[in-house]
Amino acid sequence: MRVAFAGTPEFAAVALRAILAAGFPVPLVLTQPDRPAGRGQKPVMSPVKAVAQEHGIPVHQPEKLRDPATHAPLIEAAPDVLVVAAYGLILPSAVLGIPKHGCVNIHASLLPRWRGAAPIQRAIEAGDKETGITIMQMDAGLDTGPLLLAESVKIGADETAGSLHDKLASLGGRLIVEALRCFDTLTPTPQPAEGVTYAAKIDKAEGMIDWTRPAVEIERKMRAFDPFPGCSAQLHDTTLKLWRAELAPGQGAPGEILAVAPSGIVVACGDGALKLTELQKPGGRRLPAADFLRGFPLAAGERFSSPGNS
Template identity: 55%
Template structure:
């Protein structure tokens, strides 16, 4: 098919490359404007833009697609491009811009979204992280026919992915990205045979955008929840905890929950096996940490350089 692809991060790049490998014509790529990155805050293209440029695909980076919004000239230019390309389908994956009605109606067969959850659970911005945080046993990818709502469109295809007990958001992201690429290729190959299914009204949940304020672990909560948050916030925003003797919070990259009791927040043991902190329910054992400005360290290395008050 003749496609327009709209996406920005690495999750979307995987799908773009899968579509190219399947033989589809990617006539145009829409992606977010370049953003400052790294210590020098150099303007850096998104993973999708870089992949498109490497493949010789035309790229557009409007700041908005709303013709009556803040950047109407950029939106009008994008519309002219899309009308010239006249795609059969627009495939959308973690694009980062809301598609107005004119965009949804322009492709001959509409707009298809690759969403990283089993809808209607975890509509919204952070479905991967919220699934881990909530303790879900499984998640997956849904290919959805887009409408004007927030991840409310009819479903065309789903693929399920289990969430293991130790899986981090980074690992789950990579697994779902691969499934998303396979799912969108399968959807386009069988589109004429697929029957759109309305999303169930029961089971709707929303995956709120991650906030840096969530990074700080609250030891009045249960250890099991805190461990899930460590996994869910790896790598971004990164879970943090305050330890005695250190002025700045420490990032926690790996932890486990153990039975035990104590005053929430109190360090009960600090050995090469782990730093045990009492919580509202059970003990939180820290296994991999990172001081501010330092490198990630296994706990046996960390404790050798840590002198609590």
Template identity: 50%
Template sequence: MRVIFMGTPEFSVPVLDALVEAGHEIAAVYCQPPRPAGRGKKDRPTPVHARALDLVLEVRHPVSLKAPSEQAAFAELEADVAVVVAYGLILPQAILDAPVRGCLNIHASLLPRWRGAAPIHRAIMAGDAQTGICIMQMEAGLDTGPVLMRKAIEIGPEDTTARLHDRLSRTGADLIVQALASLRDLTPEPQPDEGVTYAAKIDKAEAEIDWTAPAVEVDRKIRGLSPFPGAWFSVDGQRIKVLASRLATGLSSRTAPGSDAPGMVLGDSLTVACGEGAVDLLRLQRAGKGAQDRETFLRGFPLAAGTRLMSEGE
């Protein structure tokens, strides 16, 4: 098929590769414009932009698709279908209507649960047992279109957003190739009205760890916000991100000394008391440093039993 590909971040790159490997003709690649990055603040192309250049594909990065001239240029590509995955711009109706078979979106949740910007983060933070990929026929509403194909994936007890991101990206790539191969035979299924939830964009203000919360919630927050923006605590005036954790099984907050047990380090292996239960901190990062496993971290930044980990407001 003649395909317009629309995507921007690393999540989208395996999908572009899969479409090329499947033999589809890529009429053009749309992505977000290059933006300043790094110490020199030079414009850096997005991951999809860079990969498209490697594949010698035409790249377009308009700041908006609302202009009639942009919509006309899109229509002139005469595509059979557009494949959209984490593109980052709202598609006007004229764009949705231009390809012969419309626009298909690869969404990283089991719709109608977690429509919106951050479905992977929100699924982990909510304690969902499953998430998945949906191939959706796009319409004007936010992730409201009928679903053509779906595949569920289990969320493991130590899965982070980074790990789940990679699995879902590969699944999405496989599923869109299957969908395009059988597109004429697929029956769109309208999303039910029940079970709708919205995955709001992650706000950095959410990332502070509240040790008074139950351990299960603290663990979900740490894993759901890893690697970005990274859940954090402070100690000795330093902010420290936690990038991996698990529920502690051998200790509970009741073993911590004093009345301020939540946030107390228990033992010598970075087990931390919470409002209920405790969590093991497995991977951490100090400001200006690289991420480290807990053993390496503790050699350079000891946190002895009885140390209190705090939020900035304390």
């Protein structure tokens, strides 16, 4: 199997490394163009491009794939299959038809649940007990193609998007190699019509905490948005990042600080309360509550603002 590969972030790079380690020839890698990053805003290559360069694999970085001229490198590479993982560009039907056996996607959910851009974060945010990796044959729809392989993983009670990402990236690498090795024996299975949900792209504005929501919901969102984009809360004129919390007893006006101790800051929610255990002030680092309070003292009675009580 000649395996062309399309992907961009570290999730995809893990899969590409696994495919290469398994000995599959990779004639071409597609990845997004280098993007400005860091304080200097210098162009930075994607993790997938870095892996390709380490192995001397030709790289193609079109802005879009609508222009037929951008398809030439893939046509010339003549792959048996194109493996796609978190590429970030839509593949037109013309591209889907170039590889001999079509295109196969590594998706970070148990399809048809959480089709779309942010399946890892949305699964945690929704309180799902498990998720997984699905290997599917791609069609023209959004994550709607037939299923080839799937395996589930449990979502831990303290799981963050970062920790779950790493589990699923590793599983994705293992499953895609398994799928490629037994490709001729796999039976594509249409996705069921029931249980379809969509994982919308994460908007940074979603990270602002609404304290009128239940404590359990806010705690899940904090884990779902760790490490990106993080959850924030406004206290007076300062925006603080809130990284870790645990459910706590207490009640009061939403956003009201009920208690302050080295172990954490208890804040009332719409239902229940949260003890904030890891916070970050502007320009600072993520800190345990005890260290944070030494540089940013808080007192019971102060109140974080919510959209309705600013």
